[in-house]
Amino acid sequence: MLTKTGVTVGVDMGGTSIKALAVDGDNRILASGKISTLAHKPGQAIKDLATLVKGTVADAGLKLKQIVGVGIGAPGAVDPRRGIVHKAPNLGWIDVPLGPELRRLLRVPIVVDNDVNVGTVGEHALGAGEQAQGIVGIFVGTGIGGGIILGGQLYYGFRGSAGEIGHTVLEVDGPLCGCGRRGCVEALASRTAMERDVRAAIKAGRKSVVPQIMKERNSTRMTSGVIVRALKKRDPVMQEVMKRAEYYLGLVIANIVNILDPERVVIGGGIAERLGEDFVAPMRPTAYEHFLNQDNARSIKIVPGSLGDEAGSLGAVVLVRQRLGQTPASRGKRNRKVPPPRM
């Protein structure tokens, strides 16, 4: 029987790992699990997911049939009604019936949504969103994703593809974006854009510690960790590139506020998780200056996410409760029975 204290499993399918949390009705994390890579073939991947969920539930000392449901944030275009992943370029998935297949394997209700939507729901319900009626989540990582909550509910739009803030044009004829167009916010302020700019500066003869840090970490990409390390070493190239990205992010925050006038804007993703206020504070002057309505401008809060990389898995838990008509869990500090895994 579904009770307020029922345990829900939230799964976040990230680019490099998949995390699962088993969370009770008081938002206590009972168990967590992680698999570091996902088989790209949908059939095996879904079996791996099922195994992860089963293991996490077992670690919580429960049986599958005691679980309220499983929520999943998937990286791509999702049909949340049918639980189908339409397109997930990073996984190479097209029209994968993730929800129905998992349901067949686990025999519990499955809720699937886009990872950024799910992260926004997490921050809204349990994190920096403070349960405001209207919040916009902007997640800065390899790309830039956005989630919109209006009237306390996830806003989908006509085709279900609302919130693609990363692909709004901020600079006509600007740099080429991964989507094939030019001047998108993602092409100006994502980690990918920052890496492109750092590499260009180095190629142009500037000195930077970034290549050395990447080498030390055996990383071919300029990850959030590399960025943070370079900033700690006061690398001038990294500082300049970051400053410019923060300026662009300030502008896009203002664009969103001028359009939607939300109560809060929450900045999430890897860099925000690591740098928090140091990442968001430089965006604020630009953002607030560009609000057309200057009355009570500061009443609109621009804040870093507070859930870190658990935003997605916790959001997936909340979404399951919402979809199944469970009473929303009471807010407040979560009690942890196990420490959260760190990447």
Place this chain on the structure above:
Amino acid sequence: MLTKTGVTVGVDMGGTSIKALAVDGDNRILASGKISTLAHKPGQAIKDLATLVKGTVADAGLKLKQIVGVGIGAPGAVDPRRGIVHKAPNLGWIDVPLGPELRRLLRVPIVVDNDVNVGTVGEHALGAGEQAQGIVGIFVGTGIGGGIILGGQLYYGFRGSAGEIGHTVLEVDGPLCGCGRRGCVEALASRTAMERDVRAAIKAGRKSVVPQIMKERNSTRMTSGVIVRALKKRDPVMQEVMKRAEYYLGLVIANIVNILDPERVVIGGGIAERLGEDFVAPMRPTAYEHFLNQDNARSIKIVPGSLGDEAGSLGAVVLVRQRLGQTPASRGKRNRKVPPPRM
């Protein structure tokens, strides 16, 4: 007694004239009135407005007490709950209690909202919006204003200032905007921006018929009428400037669709009223190409407004009905008892 067939007065406070319509419950226009200039001092202006409403009601063969209410679209920041015009730069108004004052003079319910919101409501309920659940209205004139309808209702946002699409940045460090910032859509694609670009081209030695047309019309500004005339004469400067503005408008439509994924985008304002499809058609390829979600892209319609300069006054009528809990008027072609005034 308020009945479904009750007559409502809608007033649109435009930059150069104020129009009033008396409309019955079947959306028949019973009478219309217009005053061409408004005393800028609020006291006299409100008296003039009251006189206009009284005259329009009398022309409809009715008494004030038979009227359901009066709706007003005012050019500026409005507190719709209290009927106060916070800031109307074109009128020089600050914190004018338009609603309460008019109510005192007319003794009927008064509803006040921003002119662009009201125009969007008009197009949504009775025009090109086709009563879609989610529509965005973009009104291109001296400035660029936007109105958003979600779930069939006007969307206001946290501070009531949602929809300022004209002041989203589309070009970082772009041309100076009237708002004091740079690169806003309004600074790229409004009539004011077009006039600036035409003047610059002429100053740079290009030939254009625009100055001659303005002289013939005794106009110091490049009005919509001047633009249409210059395009009819195939003026190359006007054609180029218009083409560029339409490109920018295509981009801003895509930005809005990527964020809100509405069912429809309605383009209103003076140029759209005069050129209709000829204005909007060139925006479509740019807009559709820049939708991130290309699935069913064409299911999102991008259309010129169909109410012309009556969008505001008819929208004001609809807003009164909504606020007073009247049954929404049935849609369909309006029957006119009097021809609408044309400017």
